[in-house]
Amino acid sequence: MVTVCFRAAGSHPLGRIHYSVGIETKIHSPALPAGAPSPGSDPGALHHRITGWFTETARDLPWRDAGCSPWGVLVSEIMLQQTPVVRVLPVWQEWLTRWPTPAALAGEPAGEAVRSWGRLGYPRRALRLHAAALAIVREHGGGVPGNYTELLALPGVGSYTAAAVAAFAFGRRETVVDTNIRRVHARLISGVALPSPSLTASEMRLAAELLPHDDGTSVRWNAAVMELGALVCTARAPKCAVCPVRDSCAWLAAGEPPPSYTPKGQSWHGTDRQVRGAVMAVLRLADTPVPPEMFQQEPADLGFEEDGIGVPLSALHGLNSAPEQLERALAGLLTDGLAELHQGGYRLPA
DNA sequence: TAGCCGTGGCA
């Protein structure tokens, strides 16, 4: 029994994690949660219909091109974390032109990565991507590693990104689970409107169960389910009328029951995050260190040109009444390595 | 593990 199950998980990095955590409970647990509905149709039919739909309607994205390097795929996956495709596209093109290899990025200061990150958001991702490039050069001879475990060890690469790069850049069979795939599984298989707030072990088991056994098919399946979640099975107003598996959907069959919980929104106005974002916008524009007192002056006095949108400078100016908030933001940026003190002013890391 | 971390489009 143990031998059989270990062999089944052996080629599967996530399976190995489960094995090391607790083999008895994992091995003897059923493939599907006890109370969960069964898929309702055989997986082969789902595979055929969803991958067939993918072949016909998939977006033509540059990181899906056969000629795209593993580095290009890795950069895209980091940029796409919590960020829509349309905003990633132009920045990805610029990055791959400027830094076509990990060594090219590793040869420049981290601050250049942060600056060229632009307004993608979560700029610490730029910092981690730069650190990942350094690690790739130092520990992997300049080539993006191709297996899950080595990818997972890179800065900014978590379980999703490691599986995605191994699958999409190297053709490996991996259980890829992102927010799109989770939502498709929740509706199609489990019959609920939304997946649970955080990724659960049963979701991983379900995804592993649904994964086609053949390497190539599994890669297409991962991409196809993700695309289905992004284009059809969307969080708000899903387009069920054009869904290739609508007649197999447990959520539709159940009468589209509403979510069992209400997601808590992310606050923004008046938060430290807003101040951090405003400070970062100024630092990206500045070519000399910015003294702390400058952050609360009139935008025009900073000597920068408005960048056409004008949000960051005016937003920062409007925060005059919260000096302690600015202090927290600046201290946090220093701690995170997104800014450094130089000659009495703040600048991007050199 | 729950909280934190940017940004902008859209309903």
Next chain:
DNA sequence: TTGCCAAGGCT
């Protein structure tokens, strides 16, 4: 207009 949401990761 306000709030939701987007190919998550880290502590």
